[in-house]
Structure formats: structure tokens, C-alpha cells
Amino acid sequence: MRFRAEISNPSQFARLISSLSPLGKSATLKLTEETTHLICMPTGTKSDVQVWRCDSIFNTSTMRVESNNNNEIYLQLSLDHLAKALRSASGATQVTAKLAKRGGNQGKGDGAYPVLSLVIESSSRLGKRLGITQDVAVKVLKTDDLKELKEPLCPQPEVIVILPALQKLRTVTERLKTISSHVTISANNLGELRLRAEADEAKVETEWRGLKRPNGESMTAEVDDPAEFFSVTLDTKNLLRFLNTYAVATTTIACFCSNHCAIFYVYVGESKDKVQGGVLTFYVPAIKIDGDDED
Structure with missing residues (x-):
């Protein structure tokens, strides 16, 4: 399973995640070769808001998505943790997101866990290239976990x-x-x-x-x-x-x-x-x- 892509507009993405944080603690990031969905589902009651977003969060020309599930990847993550990681991207010249593993033996074996790794590049006032990495822990959803990820059926509006x-x-x-x-x-x-x-x-x-x-x-x-x-x-x-x-x-x-x-x-x-x-x-x-x- 592989994922890597540049974030099209890091500042705008950061504002978006901050605005969605009040909806719930977590969201699901659906990644395909052509589109991205950011899904916020209800917290357990029918009266809650659902959000489905299909857009260009990532630059599709740099996007690489590979999996055994028809090249689709579903990642559950904390909106608050993602918002905090994106704050470091303020003024960045480039931000690349990739799926990686941390812990264990260099990301392998017992204790290893998946993360959405944000590689943030910027320049100092003197033009020196700076780079930091922010990791957001994620849960890779399996097929059985996707049964609830269905957009609600609605009648035709008046x-x-x-x-x-x-x-x-x-x-x-x-x-x-x-x-x-x-x-x-x-x-x-x-x-x-x-x-x-x-x-x-x-x-x-x-x-x-x-x-x-x-x-x-x-x-x-x-x-x-x-x-x-x-x-x-x-x-x-x-x-x-x-x-x-x-x-x-x-x-x-x-x-x-x-x-x-x-x-x-x-x-x-x-x-x-x-x-x-x-x-x-x-x-x-x-x-x-x-x-x-x-x-």
C-alpha cells in the first residue's frame, strides 16, 4: 500500500480542517488515483451533520495511490491532530503527504503503526531551505469498516x-x-x-x-x-x-x-x-x- 502527493494549497487546507473540527473528533480520508474524499460521519445520532468532500486537496499530477483494494485507500484520522500538524505549514513552499510507518524496528515488525507523514519545506529569510516532518497517526480501514461510509439518500429538493x-x-x-x-x-x-x-x-x-x-x-x-x-x-x-x-x-x-x-x-x-x-x-x-x- 502506497500513497504520496503534494498538497495543492496548504494554508487553505489548514483553514478547512479547522472549520470542520467542531463536527467531530475524526474523519475518513478516501484516496483514489483521481479524487479525494474527506468524510465526516455522524457521532451516533440521526440528527448529526454529515460532510462529504470531493475535491483537489492533492495535486493529481504528483499523486500516487496503490493498494490491493482497486487502488483505493481509506484512512481514519483525528481532525484536531491534522489541524495541529498543518499549522507548521504556514508559509511553506511545498508540503508533501505520504503514508508511512513508525515505531517497531524502523517501521517494521511489532509495534509499527501507520501515519500520514507531512513533509513541510520552506525557506528562511536568508533563502536557506528548511524542512520539517509532522506525523499524524492514522487507522487504515479494511473492507468491513467501510459499510457505514455511504452518502445518505435524499428526495429531490423543491x-x-x-x-x-x-x-x-x-x-x-x-x-x-x-x-x-x-x-x-x-x-x-x-x-x-x-x-x-x-x-x-x-x-x-x-x-x-x-x-x-x-x-x-x-x-x-x-x-x-x-x-x-x-x-x-x-x-x-x-x-x-x-x-x-x-x-x-x-x-x-x-x-x-x-x-x-x-x-x-x-x-x-x-x-x-x-x-x-x-x-x-x-x-x-x-x-x-x-x-x-x-x-
């Missing part, structure tokens, strides 16, 4: 819309959190979006108008009236976990499956015209007003 800046949505949601533990999001196909929180003492609603819809999208179910609103009620904490990606997001597309779930496609990069870091896909399940999970 509404699809490009969201306002996530930082603005996060600010509004933080305020709504003081009113209720859940937020209802409603939208229609005319580009209107509403966030509402209510309790016995108060009801607060914020509305956006004139939002755009993705060009050429035909993902939505047939809706007779484009002005009709469709709603999904989400746990406020789950919504905020998704909104923590505001630091790396450029454009975010939201799909609402009425009373079932919300799906958010977060395009990561430094330019809205060019997706440099791929796409984060968030699945946020709906809850009932009484707090029970949807079936």
Missing part, C-alpha cells in the same frame, strides 16, 4: 438557491440561537429566503430577497408555483456547525427537501470564478418541532 455570505447567515443564526434551539429555513424558487426562530415569548424572522439560482440547474422537483415557500427545521447547533465554514467558502448552494433535510454545497477557493479547493457537501437532517428526529 428549492435550490445561492445563499448570502455565510458569515452574515452565521451572525443571524447566533442571534436566533438565543430564542430557540431550532431554526426553520424557508425558501422559494424566486430567490427569497427566510430564517425563523420562535418561542412562547418571541418570534423573530429574517428575510433575504433577490437571491440567485444556479444556472442550468434542473435538480428541483416540479413545483407549480415558484413563489411557494418550502421549509425545513434544523437544529441550531447543526446549522452553526455548517456555517463555521464561512472562512473558506466562496459560493454556497442550498437545496431544501421539505421536512426532510437541507443539503449545502460549499465551494471552497479564493475566487468565485475558479473553484480551487473543491466542494464541501453538508447533509443536515430536519427535526420535528418537538425535537424528535425525522424518520
Whole structure:
């Protein structure tokens, strides 16, 4: 089993991992010859957020993936440990990731364990080449471990819309959190979006108008009236976990499956015209007003 590749944008990757850390302690890195998936699964309840990312974390021209499982490798690792290792890559000229072994007898025999080794190269102020290595312990998943790694099945959404800046949505949601533990999001196909929180003492609603819809999208179910609103009620904490990606997001597309779930496609990069870091896909399940999970 072999893996080696250069990280396309170490600083952006570091910000991404930091933004995902609140979702859970660990993630699964799925490596193939052509794509990379970073998967954050629920911690055990149906109401948790799932994240699936397919993107260009690694430079495919330098990528080498070899295994007996159709040249696919699945690595489970700590998001916190990976975030700490990537902090050393700030200002690096090149970062190469590779699968290695440590411990035992020079990485062999009893006591040896697998790591994702980050070889970080940079230059000093005098132009001297500097290099350090950061190791992140990983668990190599076997076939039996992969049964739970399945993307959730969702109905066809009724509404699809490009969201306002996530930082603005996060600010509004933080305020709504003081009113209720859940937020209802409603939208229609005319580009209107509403966030509402209510309790016995108060009801607060914020509305956006004139939002755009993705060009050429035909993902939505047939809706007779484009002005009709469709709603999904989400746990406020789950919504905020998704909104923590505001630091790396450029454009975010939201799909609402009425009373079932919300799906958010977060395009990561430094330019809205060019997706440099791929796409984060968030699945946020709906809850009932009484707090029970949807079936």
C-alpha cells in the first residue's frame, strides 16, 4: 500500500480542517488515483451533520495511490491532530503527504503503526531551505469498516438557491440561537429566503430577497408555483456547525427537501470564478418541532 502527493494549497487546507473540527473528533480520508474524499460521519445520532468532500486537496499530477483494494485507500484520522500538524505549514513552499510507518524496528515488525507523514519545506529569510516532518497517526480501514461510509439518500429538493455570505447567515443564526434551539429555513424558487426562530415569548424572522439560482440547474422537483415557500427545521447547533465554514467558502448552494433535510454545497477557493479547493457537501437532517428526529 502506497500513497504520496503534494498538497495543492496548504494554508487553505489548514483553514478547512479547522472549520470542520467542531463536527467531530475524526474523519475518513478516501484516496483514489483521481479524487479525494474527506468524510465526516455522524457521532451516533440521526440528527448529526454529515460532510462529504470531493475535491483537489492533492495535486493529481504528483499523486500516487496503490493498494490491493482497486487502488483505493481509506484512512481514519483525528481532525484536531491534522489541524495541529498543518499549522507548521504556514508559509511553506511545498508540503508533501505520504503514508508511512513508525515505531517497531524502523517501521517494521511489532509495534509499527501507520501515519500520514507531512513533509513541510520552506525557506528562511536568508533563502536557506528548511524542512520539517509532522506525523499524524492514522487507522487504515479494511473492507468491513467501510459499510457505514455511504452518502445518505435524499428526495429531490423543491428549492435550490445561492445563499448570502455565510458569515452574515452565521451572525443571524447566533442571534436566533438565543430564542430557540431550532431554526426553520424557508425558501422559494424566486430567490427569497427566510430564517425563523420562535418561542412562547418571541418570534423573530429574517428575510433575504433577490437571491440567485444556479444556472442550468434542473435538480428541483416540479413545483407549480415558484413563489411557494418550502421549509425545513434544523437544529441550531447543526446549522452553526455548517456555517463555521464561512472562512473558506466562496459560493454556497442550498437545496431544501421539505421536512426532510437541507443539503449545502460549499465551494471552497479564493475566487468565485475558479473553484480551487473543491466542494464541501453538508447533509443536515430536519427535526420535528418537538425535537424528535425525522424518520
